[in-house]
Amino acid sequence: MTNQKEIEKRRTFGIIAHPDAGKTTLTEKLLLFGGAIQTAGAVKSNKIKKTATSDFMEIEKQRGISVATSVMAFDYRNKHINILDTPGHKDFAEDTYRTLTAVDSVILVIDNASGVESQTEKLMEVCRMRNTPVIIFINKMDRYGKDAFDVLDEIEQKLDINVRPLAWPIGMGDEFKGVYNMYKHELSLFDGNKTNISEELIKFSDLTDPQLDEIIGEKAAGELRDEVELVDGVYDPFNQEDYLSGKVAPVFFGSAVNNFGVRELLEAFVEISPSPRGRDTDEGFIEPENSKFSGFVFKIHANLDPNHRDRIAFLRIVSGKFERNTFYKHVRNSKKMKFANPTSFMAQDKSIVDEAYPGDVIGLYDSSNFKIGDTLTEGKDFNFVGIPSFSPEFFQELRNDDPMKSKQLEKGIRQLMDEGVAQMFIQEPGSRKIVGTVGQLQFEVILYRLLHEYGAKCSFTPLNYHKACWITSDKPAEIEKFTRAKVGSIAKDKDENLVFLAETSFLLEMAERDYPEITFHKTSEFKVK
Template sequence: MTELQEEILKRRTFAIISHPDAGKTTLTEKLLLFGGAIHVAGAVKSNKIKKTATSDWMEIEKQRGISVATSVMGFNYGDYKINILDTPGHQDFAEDTYRTLTAVDSVIIAVDVAKGVEAQTRKLMEVCRMRNTPVMIFVNKLDREGKDPFDLLDELEAELNISVRPLSWPINIGQRFKGVYNIYEEKLDLYTPSKQIVSESVNFKDINSPELENYIGDSDAEKLRSDIELIEGVYPEFDKEEYLKGKLAPVFFGSALNNFGVKELLDCFVQIAPSPRPIHAVEREVKPEEEQFTGFIFKIHANMDPNHRSCIAFVKICSGKFSRNENYKHVRNGKLMRFSSPTAFMAQKKSIVDDAYPGDIVGLPDTGNFKIGDTLTGGEELHFKGLPSFSPEMFKYIDNADPMKAKQLNKGIDQLMDEGVAQIFTNQFNGRKIIGTVGQLQFEVIQYRLLNEYGAQCRWEPLNLYKACWIESDDPAELENFKKRKYQFMAVDKEGRDVFLADSGYVLMMAQNDFKNIRFHFTSEF
């Protein structure tokens, strides 16, 4: 087996997704704790402890207690190299999360035991299903009162449209929570409420042995036996192949805040989760074990370090070995580029890497060369598809509030738009700049970051539009006619493509009826 194949088999690259407040960031922290990557878990919500969560490092995230950007973290666990992408749960940042899902090989979904499956989780699951991404489910917050575990399993199957198989099972819940029985490893994990230590676990092959009563008492022992019997009767045996096809989701129970059930999840995960898989490019399928390096940019982040106005482009390595100071081809602009300081991340702390392998995520310093979706290769002409920008649903004019700072404002807008947080359109009628987003919160984030990172002040002016759609046609005369008739509602995006700003659903429908030869697109990928 070659060195490259060995490295590939060690890699586990996954994202943690959930609805806001299901405990995703806390779960990420606890996984990092087991990897020895951090030594104190920060209490995310508590203001008494000033050490905030490791993965929420942007200033605005610390103030709000929510994650607004995907963070990338890597650590070693046993023989495995694990890359976690912690995604924003807030729906205003769904687009960032959709893109992240193109860069991972599997997913862990965190679900709150009291709230069950929420809207955002359902949407993200659809993206996983489109790509047949393997999914594991972690039911969190068992130290609080919540739904009956069997009801919850039914809900997971119905809402997420996937078969489930519990690999651990809770002994009571809320105030009376005593621990879980780990079905996968045949162990009894007993719960002691504490945020810093892992509770006791006992090997327990035969659940019918009378010793069970000594650990959890008579009534709970009896209930556990009948529950396990029911599980074995109702749910199929756990089948790793079905999991890898994205058809079956293993379920674990625990409490991330109290550090309970997380190690069990991680131990099972490294054994069954897939190592990096082949990825489809437009030209052909790219296998990870190929000699030639290939990778694509799935995220750009401006200002990782506020003291240096630098952008970082995150590259997901698809095949071959990436080496520092080698020449690689930037396919879109046909140039060769070399990188003297590629970085790997542990949240905000970064270190320079010499080599990286398929599945790894590397940060490249970016001075405006990259766009989301760009491909880097060892020389081959390849294009990785599947990183969409969705049509925005909220629009505002952006104006400069401080005439002395026009240059800073323009630079700030430019860099933040490259991140893909929002989209910018220039109105052809009056030349004004319009920012389009998927959610209201993004306007606040943009305003805050322009002020704090670029020293520029912006003013918003409301603009009532229904949708932006990209238009194209094989009939130049009809396109010209359309642009004349809709003169006031025409704009161009950052790439100079034509965009029609429809002010109502009715207007859009009429336009589609009247102009049969024009194609209207609602994502920028066409």
């Protein structure tokens, strides 16, 4: 196939982590090694001293957290690498879950002191649902934390995945001397005073070489020999196929803030990570080698540049070749569309692309044509599946505090819902707007963006709902009977689908028991089946 060479060049992965594990810092150091940026932002005490490259929304700069997925690309060792940096905060998990549908592999960052945390477990569950290949980077080795073997045991137990260290730390905290790359048989020495990205590499095919004692000291050399021998005895030899099938996770150690251990991670990633993979559709599996272009929208972001009020749909290319100013079919709307200014991203910097290939993520300027999950094709009609919205866990009523700005509020809330920031349910009578999210912090983001991007002043009133479930049935009479009985708990989502707002888990269980002919959906996936 003519596109095969371009496909094999590409690597598209997401970086995931619990908040404060160092995910955004690692992202920037990978960009430094790739030559994509020259300096990195320093994240300290949860405040941005110098704004992180991948955090471009104003509220992110103020709060020191990532609340939107950033897309960045760079070239390294003849590979074209696409990084999707995701929000770490649990309140924005849904954006992260959807982003994971657009990547082919993942780097999971774990704080050496904190180990595996609850959000890490949830993210890993999503990876395991799709057998996504995972590389683990244990960060902050320049600080005192858990014993390396204890962290590995915790990872295997809590994340339900086998691990295989491909690098091993020499000490930690003040005694951290460097990392031995077991994959390449190289020693990298750590200098806490250095912040550049050049490391001295010393080749060591045989750790019994007495020179090792001279370089790192007799005690540290002895410990390294014993620990590497134990690693080789306890863990199976690295098997790339097991990694690619999601059965084993290679592990690296380092300190992202000090640029240390990052190169070992990047070098191995380029060698072992998968090239772009195909995706499931309602008409069968689509391989990247398929000559016909196809792709799906996994994220929408309005006002990426507040000065231009732009709205961009992020499209993951699955097959074929995307070309600028070429007509493609928007399957849901059943209409042909072409794009004059498709863009690639380096955080907030954008450049127009003339062509793109499977694995690439491009931005399409959009005037409200796209919704998350939409498919573009140049062949037959089909829809990519597996990009759901999740049932919200927090609910508040949106109130307009300035009736003179009603149009701005309507436009703003509609666009934010299209982005997948949250979900909105309209309840009659009175068109009562109920916003549902998977985390409380999203309400703060919504209010901030409505005010600063749309000039709409509004407020939220908390509501006592347990779960929102989409309801469907093959028997319309059952739906009619249910909606009459539960009239005060029925609403519609933005696509006019019926939703049951259950006040408690008990009432939801009762409804499921009393109405067996109705299906209560916990995700919106049913809409594309």
